Amino acid sequence: MAIRKIRKIGDDILRKECKAVKAATPRIKQLVEDMFETMYEANGVGLAAPQVGVLKQIVVIDVEDGNQYVLINPEILEESGSQTGEEGCLSLPGKHGMVTRPNYVKVRAFDENMQQYELEGEELLARAICHECAHLHGGLFIDLVEGELMDNGSEEE
Ligand code: NI
16 A cells, blocks of 8 residues: 555646546556545545546545445436535645535446446535546536635645
């Protein structure tokens, strides 16, 4: 396991389209482990591969619901409802803003063993799924911020 460097806003890689993962190679499994370690070290609830400089469709999420979600090649199947709340990103440390997201999403993805599954999320999990999946297509929460981007001191999300 290793902590990887988190790419910050201004790094072009954050705006690029990620490629689909074809197989669960040892390298992919190592990357997933490193992404969790990097996310926990930074006190985040989600991290996408481009944030550690890898243009592959891989997301890890832990919203402290007792699960560690790995979403490889995720595809959002359904969205409903809406929630507006504060959102931040490890690639924009110390900043947050108000973002409206669906309150419910259903996503289809592969896990780290390339087993396909579906995941439903509400509230924070739905927000995290949308935020992280957007990273795979060059999207950042600042694209959706309503009003001002705000400073949050040392708090990071
Ligand atoms: Ni982010």
